[in-house]
Amino acid sequence: MRPDAGTVAGEAPLHSSTADAPFNQVLAGLTPRLDSAGESDAAIDAAVQSAGLMPLLMAVVHMTGSLAILDEAGPTARPLHSTDMNGGIAPETAAALREHAARAIRAWRDAGCPPAYQPTADELARMFDTLAGATLDPRYRPLLTEELGFTGDERRDDWDRSVGDAEKAATPVLVIGAGLSGLLMGYRLSQAGLPFTIIEKNDGPGGTWFENRYPGARVDVPSHCYSYSFTRDFAWPELFSPWPILRAYFAQASERFGLTPHIRYRAAVTRAVYDEASGEWDVTLRTDTSEERLRVRAIVSAVGQLNRPLIPEIANADAFRGQHFHTSRWPEGLDVERKKILVVGTAATALQLIPELAERGADVSVFQRSPTWVFVHPEYRNAIGAGQQWAIDHLPGYARWYRLILYNWAGDGAPAHMLIDPDWTEEGSISAANAAARDRLTRGMQAMIGEDPALLDQLIPKYPPYVKRPNLGDGGFFRAFSRPNVRLVTQGAQRFTETGLIDAEGVEHPADIVVYATGFRALEYLAPMEIVGRGGKRIDQYWGDEARAYLGITVPDFPNLFLMYGPGTNLGYNGNLFFNGECQARYIMGCLRWMVEDGLKSVDLRQPVYDDYAARMDKALAGFSWSHTGATNWYRNKSGKVISNSPWPLVQYWEWTRRPDRSDYRVEYSA
Numbered sequence: 001m002r003p004d005a006g007t008v009a010g011e012a013p014l015h016s017s018t019a020d021a022p023f024n025q026v027l028a029g030l031t032p033r034l035d036s037a038g039e040s041d042a043a044i045d046a047a048v049q050s051a052g053l054m055p056l057l058m059a060v061v062h063m064t065g066s067l068a069i070l071d072e073a074g075p076t077a078r079p080l081h082s083t084d085m086n087g088g089i090a091p092e093t094a095a096a097l098r099e100h101a102a103r104a105i106r107a108w109r110d111a112g113c114p115p116a117y118q119p120t121a122d123e124l125a126r127m128f129d130t131l132a133g134a135t136l137d138p139r140y141r142p143l144l145t146e147e148l149g150f151t152g153d154e155r156r157d158d159w160d161r162s163v164g165d166a167e168k169a170a171t172p173v174l175v176i177g178a179g180l181s182g183l184l185m186g187y188r189l190s191q192a193g194l195p196f197t198i199i200e201k202n203d204g205p206g207g208t209w210f211e212n213r214y215p216g217a218r219v220d221v222p223s224h225c226y227s228y229s230f231t232r233d234f235a236w237p238e239l240f241s242p243w244p245i246l247r248a249y250f251a252q253a254s255e256r257f258g259l260t261p262h263i264r265y266r267a268a269v270t271r272a273v274y275d276e277a278s279g280e281w282d283v284t285l286r287t288d289t290s291e292e293r294l295r296v297r298a299i300v301s302a303v304g305q306l307n308r309p310l311i312p313e314i315a316n317a318d319a320f321r322g323q324h325f326h327t328s329r330w331p332e333g334l335d336v337e338r339k340k341i342l343v344v345g346t347a348a349t350a351l352q353l354i355p356e357l358a359e360r361g362a363d364v365s366v367f368q369r370s371p372t373w374v375f376v377h378p379e380y381r382n383a384i385g386a387g388q389q390w391a392i393d394h395l396p397g398y399a400r401w402y403r404l405i406l407y408n409w410a411g412d413g414a415p416a417h418m419l420i421d422p423d424w425t426e427e428g429s430i431s432a433a434n435a436a437a438r439d440r441l442t443r444g445m446q447a448m449i450g451e452d453p454a455l456l457d458q459l460i461p462k463y464p465p466y467v468k469r470p471n472l473g474d475g476g477f478f479r480a481f482s483r484p485n486v487r488l489v490t491q492g493a494q495r496f497t498e499t500g501l502i503d504a505e506g507v508e509h510p511a512d513i514v515v516y517a518t519g520f521r522a523l524e525y526l527a528p529m530e531i532v533g534r535g536g537k538r539i540d541q542y543w544g545d546e547a548r549a550y551l552g553i554t555v556p557d558f559p560n561l562f563l564m565y566g567p568g569t570n571l572g573y574n575g576n577l578f579f580n581g582e583c584q585a586r587y588i589m590g591c592l593r594w595m596v597e598d599g600l601k602s603v604d605l606r607q608p609v610y611d612d613y614a615a616r617m618d619k620a621l622a623g624f625s626w627s628h629t630g631a632t633n634w635y636r637n638k639s640g641k642v643i644s645n646s647p648w649p650l651v652q653y654w655e656w657t658r659r660p661d662r663s664d665y666r667v668e669y670s671a
Helices: 041-050 053-064 068-073 091-110 121-132 140-148 165-169 180-192 243-256 348-360 386-394 398-406 432-449 453-459 476-480 539-543 577-598 607-622 650-656
Strands: 173-176 196-199 267-275 280-287 291-296 298-301 323-326 340-344 363-367 374-376 471-473 486-489 493-496 500-503 508-510 513-516 530-532 561-563 600-605 665-669
Touching: 041 091, 041 386, 053 068, 053 091, 053 121, 053 386, 053 398, 068 091, 068 121, 121 140, 121 398, 140 398, 140 650, 165 577, 173 180, 173 291, 180 196, 180 243, 180 577, 196 267, 280 298, 298 577, 340 348, 340 500, 348 363, 348 471, 348 476, 374 432, 386 398, 432 453, 432 476, 453 486, 530 539, 561 577, 577 600, 577 650, 577 665, 600 607
Parallel strands: 173 196, 173 298, 267 530, 298 561, 323 513, 340 363, 340 513, 363 486, 374 471
Antiparallel strands: 267 280, 280 291, 493 500, 500 508, 600 665
16 A cells, blocks of 8 residues: 655655655545555554554545544644654543544545645635644745745755756756765756766765764764655655664765765865966865866855864873774774773764663763753653554555644754843753753653662763753663763863873873764864965965855855855754755855856955845844853854854745855856
8 A cells, every 4th residue: 555656846766665745736646446455444543553643644634625623633832842643632532633633534445546636825825824733924825835845955055047958067066075065066067067077085975974983873863854855755664763774864865866976986176276367266176196186166055064173182191002083084994892091072973872882881971061051852762663654655655744843843943941131140041941841851861760770970060951952862871971981071081191081180090992982073174175266366265264154155255156054054953954954955046046047257255245134143143052151062163152053044045045146156257
């Protein structure tokens, strides 16, 4: 019992057997035979009991052409977290709704799977509000409709006029990086027929998910929305994917999008200089064996922010006779069995790594500079259940609504618990909503830490939550400290010896292996590349300690240079980098299309536009928890100003990036 394996117009098929079929085609393949595998009443009933309730209701609307099941559901509640599919509906009501859904599926099956009903705009608005548990601002309706993708890949930027091959050939593009953003940009360039090359320093695609292979590494965004919106048929085995699955996803995406011939691996851009006379970039590449030059009309940097390890300066490191390395440089085939291991750092990476090492290492010492807030997620290590996968594979619209729910659009905008109340005086929080969030997080962490007063005092932060990004986990990090082979060190690492680390109190901690779980040099945008724009201006000198970009994408006096995941686009409370990347790629393609269609030599952001955007961003960020002085975080530069994060709701950023405003740019025409 599964729909036709076709895809919505504009989508490229992936390897798996999932995804609903086109909404303008008959959903074939379902027969009324009750004894066929996966099609019996019993099979339907079993799947319905474990499928997500809210996307199940939406699938019933598509099967029946009626919103009656939403009336039965009554008022819904805002999701408690991104994977909450229950809508706050009482168990008795939920049971009745599931029975209603089972009847609807059986009737749809028995009717031969007629074409799925496409709701009207008003009906979709009702469905959106039901999912959100609130009345969403009407601004969200076109965004959510686009995200559902019933009419195809609407984020593809098409030509406004017929463009010849010669015109396209005059605008070759260099993409730096074959990670999430680089592959996306390559796909959009391929769709447009523009010539392009992707440069990648690693041996394969995936960026951070090619590099990170430490034990326990996994994403903290639900898999079904941590993926390209225009490919919905990857069968994710787990709710939050581990690194091998993500590496496979990007490898398959590279092949699927036809990008492999365009990617040059084991190559790096060392320098790029803008030629004002020609409007081209003169780029220097370094490979394993040589250095070479190439010229392109435009550069898209997709190097990301989390790829250059931050390794703390600990005295006497050269004396240590064991292995020491950053988590993103985990040695292939490293044996940690029965080894003495020191881990420096207790943020996101350590939360994933420590439980794995605790199981295998003889002795594990964890050096903590400051504790971290953790949201203990009840489903963090869950596999995608059989009922859930069945519904994704078979029910019209289910997979699309399931993905939409994972974004938790009700949480878009500026959450109250992340805004500083200047009149709030209670220590350890920044507002009443933040204090309530502190209580929720504390209860979840206490349940995992246990009754040990010393550990509770050491592992629960004194600073307000959301000053740093709370990490996600299943509590295994906290439970590890109840093991006899794991201990917490809060004195700080002072210097290496030949056989270990000495802490601030002079105690030596013996080690065979030292692991740095210490994050990345995230604010050194574009480093170590040397980027030279108009008048010999270097972008690192132009920025100094305050990297900026309009929409995180463009910078004055650096024509035809576009950034993805640039300054001010790190997401702090909603969405993920796939969403932002798709917004950025559409905007960049809008600029490139404009250049080709109008015969432009260059597009260059106006300085007043850049300055105004920076001022508005500073004002917005000043009220966020990240700007609170209660703790340090990697979002702030040396002067303490937040420069990495975006304060904007997703809908705002989406509106701004749909098409470039041509008045924001000065242009030069080709001869």
